[in-house]
Amino acid sequence: MISYAAKGGVSLSTAMKAMVLHAMRKPLVMEERPVPAPGAGEIRIAVEACAVCRTDLHLLDGDLPHPKLPVIPGHEIVGRVDALGPGIRSRALGERVGIPWLGHTCGHCSYCIAGQENLCDEPLFTGYTRDGGFASHAIADEAYAFSLPEDDDPAALAPLLCAGLIGWRSLVAAGPGKTIGIFGFGAAAHIIAQVCAWQGRNVFAFTRPHDPATQDFARSLGAVWAGGSDQEPPERLDAAIIFAPVGELVPVALRTVRKGGRVVCGGIHMSDIPQFPYRILWEERQIRSIANLTRQDAQDFLAIVPEARIRTQTTRYPLEAANEALDDLRSGRLQGAAVLTP
Structure with a gap:
């Protein structure tokens, strides 16, 4: 593993903060955990922002079957690559990337072969079947990370990754x-x-x-x-x-x-x-x-964002206020998107 700190970037803590779901219909719990190390084909992201999605509410409410528990929700992640797992060549330390809901596909089922990876038989979903971005750090498959503008506001970018x-x-x-x-x-x-x-x-x-x-x-x-x-x-x-x-x-x-x-x-x-x-x-x-998304969807959409001059409206919350953000989303008190900023 190569870290951002090893390349002269910011120093990295050995611990991270995360809002964790342990049981359906229960509030998220703030926890301190060891910072995870990326495996082969994976990158680690220092999270700059993670938007809050209605899907997160469905996860908490038990509407989605068979989540990984405990799990860190959040699948509209913007952050900087701060560690590379073995074999990573397409990403650079310090690069800004976005991590969406679709976190991994098998590549060999009939749907993947037909270009319908959104219907993959063996997928992984960020913040549902793998840990997500309601945290200071997150692990992602490099093939399912998308380059984002370096100079834009990360909180404004985050809702683009699912909404x-x-x-x-x-x-x-x-x-x-x-x-x-x-x-x-x-x-x-x-x-x-x-x-x-x-x-x-x-x-x-x-x-x-x-x-x-x-x-x-x-x-x-x-x-x-x-x-x-x-x-x-x-x-x-x-x-x-x-x-x-x-x-x-x-x-x-x-x-x-x-x-x-x-x-x-x-x-x-x-x-x-x-x-x-x-x-x-x-x-x-x-x-x-509509089920999930494909990487082509992301490439097509992110390409038009600057042309269409899309501007997101966000309400920002600190990471520890994730439960408050979820409550505001549920009650309809928001216009636009809620975004957590670790």
């Missing part, structure tokens, strides 16, 4: 339509609304009923219309993306799209979808889900 990437994959799945409905105007929506505006699309933002502050926020990011999910948009839409984990929104969204329109469910977990009449699906409307 941005999953939002981008959802938008691509929605197709090339010009009118896009977005249900649930949180971290992913506030990024993808900016992409849509850059692409010349019209965004129709659906928020919780009676939420004028979020509706104003959506309009400030280019939405041509914003209203509650209990309201009808002024026209039929080409596609709708649902970021809110609310199954009841699927038939609502189906009623907003035109013939041949698409409804994309962008979350990893959603409450049950209620029974609905076939007539709102008929006329070749489609429903599809």
Whole structure:
């Protein structure tokens, strides 16, 4: 292993801090642990920022099966490479990288071979089946780390690593339509609304009923219309993306799209979808889900970020306030994204 300190960088402590999940539906616990050493093909990151995702809430709530416990959550990591495992040639000590949800794939299952690594049969997920970024240090597979701008604010970059990437994959799945409905105007929506505006699309933002502050926020990011999910948009839409984990929104969204329109469910977990009449699906409307991401998604999206001049809105918390950040996300007290800054 080669460390940043060994190359003349900052001195490294032998201990790290981490917010750890030991059991479902329990708060995270601050712990001090030995700084881990990267193995073959791995790098260690000194974490500069890690955004808080709704998926982290699903992990805490037990909605995601078979997590590694105890586990350090967090999968929107920005940091500096501070140690290299054996055989690393593509990364440099001190380089800034981003670490996303998809942490490793097998490379040999039928999905990986077909270019669908997001559906890999033997994946590892950052902050779920391997430790993540709610910590001062994290280990990552070098092949699943992405170069990030050296001079940008790390807290502003962090939401791009999941909210941005999953939002981008959802938008691509929605197709090339010009009118896009977005249900649930949180971290992913506030990024993808900016992409849509850059692409010349019209965004129709659906928020919780009676939420004028979020509706104003959506309009400030280019939405041509914003209203509650209990309201009808002024026209039929080409596609709708649902970021809110609310199954009841699927038939609502189906009623907003035109013939041949698409409804994309962008979350990893959603409450049950209620029974609905076939007539709102008929006329070749489609429903599809989005699962994880591919490295190509990351390359494509990160390339357009500077062109589209995407700006994230963040609320920052110290690492030890991770439980407070999660509570604020759950209650809807945030606009944009929560970010932990160790």
